[in-house]
Amino acid sequence: MEEVTVEMEAQTRQSVGPIIFKKSNCPVTLKFEDVVYKIKSKTGGFLKKSKSEEKIILKGVTGMVLPGEILAMLGPSGSGKTTLLTALGGRLAGHLEGNITYNGKPFSSTMKRNVGFVTQDDVLYPHLTVTETFVYTALLRLPNSLSKEEKMIITEALITQLGLSQCRDSIVGNPFMGGVSGGERKRVSIGQEVIINPSILLLDEPTSGLDSTTAQRIVSTLWELANGGRTIVMTIHQPSSRLFYMFHKVLLLSEGNPLYYGKGLNAMDYFSGIQFAPTVAMNPSDFLLDLANGVSTGDSREDQTSIKRTLVCAYKANLAQSVKAELELDVNFCEGTEDKNVKKWTTSWWEQFSVLLRRGLKERKHESFSGLKIVEILAVTVITGLLWWQSDISHLQDQVGLLYFYSEFWGYVPFFNAVFTFPQERMMLEKELS
Numbered sequence: 001m002e003e004v005t006v007e008m009e010a011q012t013r014q015s016v017g018p019i020i021f022k023k024s025n026c027p028v029t030l031k032f033e034d035v036v037y038k039i040k041s042k043t044g045g046f047l048k049k050s051k052s053e054e055k056i057i058l059k060g061v062t063g064m065v066l067p068g069e070i071l072a073m074l075g076p077s078g079s080g081k082t083t084l085l086t087a088l089g090g091r092l093a094g095h096l097e098g099n100i101t102y103n104g105k106p107f108s109s110t111m112k113r114n115v116g117f118v119t120q121d122d123v124l125y126p127h128l129t130v131t132e133t134f135v136y137t138a139l140l141r142l143p144n145s146l147s148k149e150e151k152m153i154i155t156e157a158l159i160t161q162l163g164l165s166q167c168r169d170s171i172v173g174n175p176f177m178g179g180v181s182g183g184e185r186k187r188v189s190i191g192q193e194v195i196i197n198p199s200i201l202l203l204d205e206p207t208s209g210l211d212s213t214t215a216q217r218i219v220s221t222l223w224e225l226a227n228g229g230r231t232i233v234m235t236i237h238q239p240s241s242r243l244f245y246m247f248h249k250v251l252l253l254s255e256g257n258p259l260y261y262g263k264g265l266n267a268m269d270y271f272s273g274i275q276f277a278p279t280v281a282m283n284p285s286d287f288l289l290d291l292a293n294g295v296s297t298g299d300s301r302e303d304q305t306s307i308k309r310t311l312v313c314a315y316k317a318n319l320a321q322s323v324k325a326e327l328e329l330d331v332n333f334c335e336g337t338e339d340k341n342v343k344k345w346t347t348s349w350w351e352q353f354s355v356l357l358r359r360g361l362k363e364r365k366h367e368s369f370s371g372l373k374i375v376e377i378l379a380v381t382v383i384t385g386l387l388w389w390q391s392d393i394s395h396l397q398d399q400v401g402l403l404y405f406y407s408e409f410w411g412y413v414p415f416f417n418a419v420f421t422f423p424q425e426r427m428m429l430e431k432e433l434s
């Protein structure tokens with residue numbers, strides 16, 4: 001256990017400084033073979049008798065991503081992209097069939113440390129600045145053998161590398177209070193995962209809701225991270241053609257079925273080869289999404305179900321074999337990813353407590369010391385004070401009543417404030433625990 005921790009620390013130490021994002025600590029080859037995921041869903045309402053139905057979300061998906069590659073998963077909404085991504089990140093609850101390996105080994109606690117997962121929704125504290133967000137993440141997630149100065153150097157390097165220098169002192173914000181832009185927020189979320197220098201980076205729609213230039217900037221950052229020997233998998237809805245050709249591999253899903261897996265460059269040729277060529281010049285990802293929805297020529301009379309079925313059969317006939325053959329290729333795995341019993345947390349309980357306390361105070365002070373709260377407290381104090389203003393000793397019972405009111409008021413106000421923080425903190429807790 002000691003050995004692994006020391007090894008990880010040494011690797012992190014080596015990579016301190018601006019070169020931190022140039023090289024992955026231990027490149028990982030990710031393979032997934034015949035991944036099938038089923039869930040049992042209940043149908044029926046309040047009055048109807050509920051029936052349990054089995055739903056197959058992933059229907060035998062296969063692929064491989066090498067270090068230095070970006071795999072983009074495309075498909076219409078509900079096609080199973082997020083489910084597959086979650087499975088690859090070792091976070092999918094329930095029964096999963098098929099094989100997912102990381103350098104030939106199943107998911108393990110060591111690998112968990114090596115995987116960065118960027119969720120679709122950015123879970124960030126709105127009142128912290130970009131720098132503060134990274135500093136607290138560094139203090140929490142980097143091993144405590146690194147000094148505070150070293151952690152700060154890593155933070156600085158991260159901010160520069162992600163192109164966030166101009167907004168380093170801006171608050172992250174949220175839709176109600178402004179803050180950094182959507183693209184910058186996404187880069188902050190990516191940075192929080194990249195800070196531990198993961199070998200695998202999984203991103204759920206990192207470009208959704210962003211204009212094509214900002215999306216391009218984010219994919220360029222991912223491209224640079226991949227060049228450092230990282231394995232990157234992302235889901236994406238409708239990339240521009242410029243982005244589409246930046247991906248090393250593309251996986252097209254439709255209702256859990258793979259329709260295409262391979263180089264983005266070859267996708268159009270493949271579909272033309274099976275008689276599905278676009279009638280007009282169009283963005284390849286738009287065309288692929290149309291196909292995944294069962295739309296080929298745009299004619300309203302075409303049978304979408306049969307088009308999807310044809311494409312699934314074509315995949316099985318033309319690509320399935322070669323994709324599986326690719327998995328057999330021998331890849332030189334990096335040493336050091338053995339499943340040893342590594343410590344769950346990189347920092348001690350006390351360090352975590354003190355960082356979380358400082359972060360909590362910084363985030364919450366805006367709420368607790370907001371003008372509205374202060375006015376509310378002052379108003380209650382003044383009004384109740386005035387009610388008993390100059391009351392004499394004959395009104396002792398009233399004065400006792402006032403004291404009782406004050407003690408209740410000052411007891412309940414902080415109590416309710418504390419209770420209401422739990423739902424707000426839950427998302428952050430889930431993110432940081434996973």
Ligand SMILES: Nc1ncnc2c1ncn2[C@@H]1O[C@H](COP(=O)(O)OP(=O)(O)OP(=O)(O)O)[C@@H](O)[C@H]1O
Pocket residue numbers: 039041057075076077078079080081082083084235
């Ligand atoms: N726990 C669950 N219970 C019921 N249905 C589920 C569950 N998880 C996923 N699904 C269903 O599986 C299908 C695939 O979901 P998934 O989130 O993977 O799709 P997606 O391709 O990522 O969609 P989007 O692009 O909209 O995020 C959807 O129809 C979804 O409703």
